[in-house]
Structure formats: C-alpha cells, structure tokens
Amino acid sequence: MDIIVCVKSVPITTGAELIPDKARKDVILDNIPFDINEWDEYALEEAIRLKERFGGNVTVISVSSRDIDEAILKCLAKGADRAIKIVDKLVAEYDAYTIAKILYTVIKSMKYDLILCGAQAGDDGYALVGVMLASLLRIPYVTFVKRLELINGSLRTVRELEEGFEEIVEVELPALLTVQTGINEPRYASIMAIRKARQKEIITLDLKSINFAESNFDGWIEIREFFTPERRKKCIMLQGDLNEITTKVVEILRQKGILR
Amino acid sequence: MKEILVLAEHRLGKLRDVTFEVLTKGRKLAQENNARLTAVVIGYDIDPLGEELAYYADEVLIYDDYKVKEFHSEYFRQVLSHIILDRKPEVILIPHTSYGLELAPSLAIELNIPIITDVLEISFENGRFVVIREYFGGKLKAKVTLRESPRYIATVRVGVSKSEKNESKGQVTKMQNLDLMDIPYKRVIGLIKPPPEAVDISSAGIIVAVGRGIGDAKNLPLIEELSKAIGGVIACSRPVVDMKWLPKERLVGLSGKVVKPKLYLAIGISGQFYHVYGMMNSELIIAINKDPNAPIFGVADYGIVEDLFKVVPQLISKIYGKMYGEENK
Numbered sequence: 001m002d003i004i005v006c007v008k009s010v011p012i013t014t015g016a017e018l019i020p021d022k023a024r025k026d027v028i029l030d031n032i033p034f035d036i037n038e039w040d041e042y043a044l045e046e047a048i049r050l051k052e053r054f055g056g057n058v059t060v061i062s063v064s065s066r067d068i069d070e071a072i073l074k075c076l077a078k079g080a081d082r083a084i085k086i087v088d089k090l091v092a093e094y095d096a097y098t099i100a101k102i103l104y105t106v107i108k109s110m111k112y113d114l115i116l117c118g119a120q121a122g123d124d125g126y127a128l129v130g131v132m133l134a135s136l137l138r139i140p141y142v143t144f145v146k147r148l149e150l151i152n153g154s155l156r157t158v159r160e161l162e163e164g165f166e167e168i169v170e171v172e173l174p175a176l177l178t179v180q181t182g183i184n185e186p187r188y189a190s191i192m193a194i195r196k197a198r199q200k201e202i203i204t205l206d207l208k209s210i211n212f213a214e215s216n217f218d219g220w221i222e223i224r225e226f227f228t229p230e231r232r233k234k235c236i237m238l239q240g241d242l243n244e245i246t247t248k249v250v251e252i253l254r255q256k257g258i259l260r
Numbered sequence: 261m262k263e264i265l266v267l268a269e270h271r272l273g274k275l276r277d278v279t280f281e282v283l284t285k286g287r288k289l290a291q292e293n294n295a296r297l298t299a300v301v302i303g304y305d306i307d308p309l310g311e312e313l314a315y316y317a318d319e320v321l322i323y324d325d326y327k328v329k330e331f332h333s334e335y336f337r338q339v340l341s342h343i344i345l346d347r348k349p350e351v352i353l354i355p356h357t358s359y360g361l362e363l364a365p366s367l368a369i370e371l372n373i374p375i376i377t378d379v380l381e382i383s384f385e386n387g388r389f390v391v392i393r394e395y396f397g398g399k400l401k402a403k404v405t406l407r408e409s410p411r412y413i414a415t416v417r418v419g420v421s422k423s424e425k426n427e428s429k430g431q432v433t434k435m436q437n438l439d440l441m442d443i444p445y446k447r448v449i450g451l452i453k454p455p456p457e458a459v460d461i462s463s464a465g466i467i468v469a470v471g472r473g474i475g476d477a478k479n480l481p482l483i484e485e486l487s488k489a490i491g492g493v494i495a496c497s498r499p500v501v502d503m504k505w506l507p508k509e510r511l512v513g514l515s516g517k518v519v520k521p522k523l524y525l526a527i528g529i530s531g532q533f534y535h536v537y538g539m540m541n542s543e544l545i546i547a548i549n550k551d552p553n554a555p556i557f558g559v560a561d562y563g564i565v566e567d568l569f570k571v572v573p574q575l576i577s578k579i580y581g582k583m584y585g586e587e588n589k
Contacts, residue, residue, distance in 0.1 A: 011396070014530060015551040018399045027400060097374070123396055126377050131365035140446045143362045156449075161358045162418075162514055164454030165271070167331075172445040182502035220374035224403040226395065231558040232540070235547075238564050245564055246574045249546065252562060256544055258466060258490060258523050259579060 001056040001150075003047040004115045005080065006103055006133070008037040009064055009071035010123040020226035027226055036071045039118025043179040045186040046148070047116050048079040054150070056113070057081045063102045065091040076197035077189035088206040094124060095219035100132035105210050108137060114155075115176040119144050130178035140171040143178040261295040261384075263349040267340065268301040268313055269359055272451070275301075275309055278355040280423030282416045283316040286353050287424075289382055290318075295350065299430075302339050304329035307434075314429040323435045330450070333362045334443040340367055342438055349411060351382075351389070356415035368413050374406040375413040382414055393417075397532045398555035418514065419537045457509040459493065460517075466492035467521045469512060469539070470500055473528020473549060473568060477505035483527060486572050489579040495519065497535040512538040528568050531556025548572075 011032045019028050036044070047058045060075040060083045062068050072083045086106060092098045107115070115137075117130035127143075134141035146166065147158040156170050160180050189197075238245045253259040266286045268279045283299060290297040299317040301309050303324065310322040321343065328335045340363075344352065352367075354360040356378045368375035374389075380401075381392040389412045390405050406412050461467060468487040474480065480494075487494050496506045498513060512519055513535040524542035529535060531547070531554055539545070540559050547560035548568050557563040564571060 013396045013399055015553075016399075017553045018396055020400070027396070100369075125394065125397070127361045128365045128375065128377055131362070132369050135366040135369035141366075142446075144358050158452065159358065159362075160515055161271075161451075164508070164516065166452040167358075168449035168452065170447040170449060181498065185504070218407060220407050221376055222405050222407070224390070224405050226400050226402045229394070229398065229401045229558065233545075233559060233561060235557045235560045235563045237557075238562055242566070242570055242574050245566065246571065246578045249562070249564070249575060250578045252544075252546070253490065253523070253579075256523065258544075 001050055001054045001113045002111060003050060003056065003058050004107060004110065004112045005040070005044050005047045005058060005060050005075070006115065006117040006129065007040045007044065007060050007062045007071065007075055008118070008121050009034045009062065009066070009068040010037045010121055013123075024225040024227070025223050034066070034068075034071065036074060037118050037121045037123075039120055039122070039179060039181055041118075041186040042181050042183050043116040043118050044075055044078060044080065045184045046179055047114075048187075049184065050114070050150075051079070059084060059110075059112075061103060061106060062086070063091055063099050065089050065093050072202060073194050073197045074189045076200045076202075077193035078187055080200075082201035082203070084203045084205065086205045086207070086210065088208075090207055092219050094223050095221045096124070096126045096128035096132065097220040100129045100136060102207070102210070102212055103129070103133050104136040105212050106205070107133070113173045115139075115174070117176065117178045119178040119180045127178070130176060134176035137176070139174050139176055141176040141178070142169045142171055144180045145177045146180050146183050148177065148183075261293040261350050263296045263298055263347060264290045264293075264351045264353065265298050265300060265343070265347070265349040266317065266353045267355070267360070267363075268299050268309065269355045269357060270301065270303060270306070270309055273309075275312060276355070276357075277423065278357060278416075278418045279313075280316060280425075281418070281421040282353050282355050283313070284423045285382065285416055285421050286351075287316070289351065293384055298347070298349065300340065300343060302328050302336055310432050310434075311429075314432050315425045316423075316430075318430045320430060320432045321435055322432065323437075325437050325440070327440050330448045331359050331362075332443070332446070332448045333366060334446055335440055336363050337367050337370065338440050339438060341371060343435075344371060344373075344411070351411065352413045353382075354413065354415045356417050360415050364413055364415050373411050373413050374409050375415075376404060376406055377415040378417050379414045380417055380420060382416075394533065397530065398536075398558070399553060417533070459509055461493055461495045461510060461512065462517045462519050464493035464495075464519065465521050466490055466523045466525075467495045467512075467519055467539075467542075468492040468525045468527065469495040469497065469529060470506075470527050471497040471529030471535070472499040473530075474500070474505075475528075477503075479569070480505065482569075482572055486525075486576050486579075489576050490523070490525075492523070492525070497529045497532070514538065526556055526560065527572065529556050530554045531559065
C-alpha cells in the first residue's frame with residue numbers, strides 16, 4: 001500500500017506571547033520553535049503502521065514558505081521512506097485553498113492508495129486542506145477518523161462526532177482520510193534516527209518547478225489584521241510566593257463554601 | 261443582498277443546539293443587509309424539524325428523502341449544490357461540527373465558493389465579507405476577509421452565540437425530490453452511541469481537571485490526592501485522553517462532556533476552545549498554568565502562573581491544615 005502523508009510544520013506557541021508584526025498581517029514567530037503539527041503526527045504514525053502491516057511506501061509531502069527541514073527529517077526518522085518538500089517564500093501560509101491547490105498539483109500525477117492528513121492544524125485550525133485536496137483529486141474521503149481497518153480492499157473507518165458519538169463510514173481506495181488525535185500513540189524519533197534520515201530521499205521543489213502558475217494565485221483567505229483577544233472574564237491573577245498563593249486559594253474555597 | 265442560507269444539523273430526530281445558534285447569527289447578518297434568512301433541513305421523515313425551524317427563519321426548505329436518512333457528505337452536497345445554484349444565496353452558513361467539516365470544504369471546491377471556518381463574527385464591510393476568528397489555539401484573533409465573490413461559505417463556531425426564537429413562524433417549503441447520483445464508493449454504515457460510563461463527571465459539583473501540563477500519567481496520583489482533599493472528581497482535557505492517561509468518560513469539551521460545577525480547578529490546561537466549550541459556564545474557575553499567556557486565563561476567575569508541581573503539594577497540605585484547625589503559615 002502506497003501512502004502519502006501531508007504534513008505541516010507549525011509554531012509551538014505554548015508559553016509564548018504572540019505579537020503581530022507591524023502591518024498586523026502576520027505574527028512574529030522568530031524565536032518560536034516549530035514542530036510537526038500534532039494531528040499530522042498521528043496521521044504519519046497511522047501510515048507507518050499500515051506500511052508495517054501491508055508493505056508499500058510512505059511519502060511525506062509538506063508545503064511551506066519557511067524552512068521545514070527539521071520537521072521533514074523527523075518524519076523520515078520515524079519511518080517515512082521519502083519526502084517531498086515544496087518550499088517557496090511566495091506560499092500564502094494562511095490561505096488553505098492555495099495550500100490545497102499546491103498539494104493537488106504535486107499529488108495528481110503520483111501513484112497512491114491512500115492519502116492521510118491531520119484533521120486540522122494547530123496554528124490556523126481551519127480543518128480545510130484535507131477535504132479540499134480530496135475534492136480536487138475527486139477521490140472519496142472521510143474526516144476526523146479515530147479508527148480504521150482494511151477489509152477486502154475497502155477502508156472501514158470510525159469518525160468522531162461530538163459528545164461521545166461516533167460514526168462508521170466505509171470508502172473505496174484510493175481515498176483520503178483526515179486523522180483525529182488519539183487514533184494511535186505516535187512513536188518518537190531518536191536523535192540517531194534523525195541523523196540517519198538525511199540519507200533518505202528528499203525531493204525539493206518550489207512553485208516554479210511544479211508550474212504553479214501566477215494565475216493560480218487567486219487565494220481565498222486574506223488576513224486583514226491580527227490582534228490580541230479580550231478575555232471573556234476579568235481573571236484575578238494570584239500574586240506572591242507559593243505560601244501566599246495557596247493561602248489565598250484556600251480562602252477563596254472557604255468563601256465559596258467549598259471548604260469548611 | 262437577497263438571501264442567507266443556513267444548514268440545519270440534527271441527530272437522532274432532534275435539531276442540535278448549534279443549529280439555532282447559527283440561525284440567530286444568520287438572522288443578525290440578514291437584518292444588517294436586508295436579506296432573507298432561509299434554513300435548509302435535509303433528512304428523512306423530518307417534517308417536525310421543519311416546523312420547529314420555522315420560528316428561526318423567514319423560510320424553511322425541507323428536503324425529505326430516504327437517500328439522506330443519514331448524514332452523508334456526498335448526498336448532502338448534491339442537495340445543497342442544487343439549492344445554491346437555484347436560489348443563489350450570497351452567504352451559506354454551516355455549523356463548525358464534524359458533519360459541517362465533512363461537507364463544507366467540498367461544497368466550496370465544487371461550486372468554487374470561497375470558504376472560511378470556525379468563525380466567531382460575520383459582517384459585510386464596504387461590500388467585503390469579513391469574519392473574526394481565532395488563530396494559534398486562541399492566543400490571537402484575526403479579522404479575515406475572503407476574496408470577492410458572488411457568494412461565501414462560513415462554518416460557525418459551536419456554543420459561543422445565543423439562540424433567539426422569533427415570535428412568528430416563517431414559511432415552510434417542501435422540496436421535490438432530486439434525482440441524486442448514487443455514491444457506491446462511500447457508505448455511511450451507522451451511528452455509534454456513547455458507551456455507558458462508570459463515572460458521570462457532568463453531575464459533579466467540584467471538578468479537578470488536568471491537561472497536558474501534568475507531563476505524565478505517573479503524576480496523576482498527586483492530582484487525585486488534591487481532588488480527594490476538596491471532595492472533587494477528576495476530569496481532563498483532550499491530550500490526556502489521547503495519550504491514554506485517563507479514559508474518555510473523564511473528557512471535558514466538544515467531543516466529551518459539558519460541565520457546570522461549583523468549582524472547576526484547571527491544572528496544566530492551556531485552554532483550547534474544544535476544552536473551554538465544555539467548562540466555560542462553571543460557577544468558579546481557578547486555573548494553574550506556567551504559561552502566563554495561556555488562553556485558559558481568558559475564562560478563569562482566578563489564575564496562578566506557577567509550576568503546578570510546586571503549587572499542588574502545598575495546596576494539599578494547606579487544605580488538610582485547615583481541616584484540622586491549624587493556622588498554617
């Protein structure tokens with residue numbers, strides 16, 4: 001089974017204060033570490049497990065305006081066989097439609113049985129690219145997949161709904177699935193494996209080399225302005241040393257009748 | 261502007277709350293732009309749903325067909341495409357849900373309609389379609405515009421808008437059945453209901469919830485001790501379930517439970533919306549997180565920016581100290 005996994009390298013913003021740039025159309029991410037999008041980690045793990053069971057190849061594809069070598073090497077170290085990176089500073093990071101069209105341009109001439117994407121990305125949270133790509137390729141798809149099983153050449157998937165509900169959906173291959181977190185337990189990439197990953201095949205492309213024409217740049221989503229959200233409530237921050245803080249917490253709990 | 265279309269979502273014969281929220285949002289947009297608001301409901305044997313929807317829209321379109329008795333993105337898309345090509349609405353609003361996201365992006369590609377997802381606010385500014393939505397897990401928001409187009413699609417965030425019923429009923433129109441193309445390559449087999457649970461966290465008065473910040477399942481006993489000290493029940497955010505540290509019955513959020521306890525103590529939880537959705541209406545929220553910019557502080561009443569492994573043990577001993585009448589320093 002030949003599997004393509006679409007991967008995005010995203011900023012890991014835990015602990016960081018995010019500040020829009022001067023024009024407010026982008027965010028300053030200079031000192032923020034990047035890593036594989038969490039949902040894509042699960043998609044990649046699922047692909048590697050399928051390969052380990054049924055054979056075949058896993059190809060990772062990533063589109064970005066930035067350097068994404070670190071994420072690519074990590075994917076290869078975990079067990080992907082090769083990587084295709086389309087890196088070009090003209091890539092519109094915030095436009096899901098452009099990203100889907102670039103992926104489509106590269107993937108349409110490839111051979112594959114299955115495409116796996118993360119259900120969404122942690123930075124923009126659009127949940128658009130996977131289904132857009134499947135629709136452009138005109139292949140069946142299922143979103144938010146939590147379990148999957150291969151039965152007589154079809155895929156039986158369980159997709160996640162809200163409030164604990166799930167749904168069983170079957171599709172014929174080739175198909176595209178968007179993968180929800182928790183479907184598996186992603187493996188770690190050892191430093192040794194990351195070092196060795198450089199020996200694997202990495203194909204580097206840009207928009208020119210894939211003939212992604214200027215006229216295709218009719219993006220859909222345009223950021224007008226980033227801004228810091230107002231808090232829903234006024235949160236009182238408890239200040240002081242540990243002793244003072246915990247004393248205050250106990251006081252609050254007593255006032256509210258939670259502690260006697 | 262002529263028309264705003266809202267897709268109603270229902271499950272097991274009932275309209276989901278989000279449907280009314282999106283309709284209320286749609287009505288405001290319709291009023292601002294002198295447009296009509298139309299609700300579309302697709303399913304089998306759904307006349308009562310149409311009647312209920314009539315209190316929320318100027319017109320309700322009912323598409324009642326055995327072929328769409330379950331939500332199936334491909335059949336739903338065919339029906340919606342037909343309606344959109346026929347009526348040419350300027351805006352199509354769809355709930356930002358698992359169903360909505362299985363459908364909306366493919367509808368956008370098929371009809372070449374610009375789309376944006378998970379929106380909080382929608383308006384037209386100087387003729388441009390403008391929305392407000394979050395980025396970076398809620399750390400920033402952005403005002404976003406879509407490329408100029410005769411129509412736009414947006415999926416609307418669940419649980420953040422009010423729903424208001426109209427006093428009078430709109431018109432109810434039953435559509436004629438369409439000759440839908442068969443889709444043999446995708447089959448919806450059926451729904452799986454949530455399994456019975458040993459613990460029901462939604463009835464707990466005090467909840468101590470943990471997130472990714474606890475680092476490892478081996479740190480859970482510490483939190484359990486705190487929970488015991490204040491008579492609480494343990495719950496968690498999504499990563500804790502994904503990593504199998506706690507079972508799914510403990511999950512608070514969009515895919516788990518909605519809780520409204522007297523106290524919600526959030527420990528090492530960053531506060532992504534899919535968690536916040538499930539706990540934002542708690543009476544008292546106290547959050548402990550190392551990250552001063554964590555979105556959880558946006559919904560908390562009290563915040564502590566500290567290492568939870570320092571705060572929790574001291575809190576436990578303070579609580580026991582109080583119980584035994586000692587005045588701790």
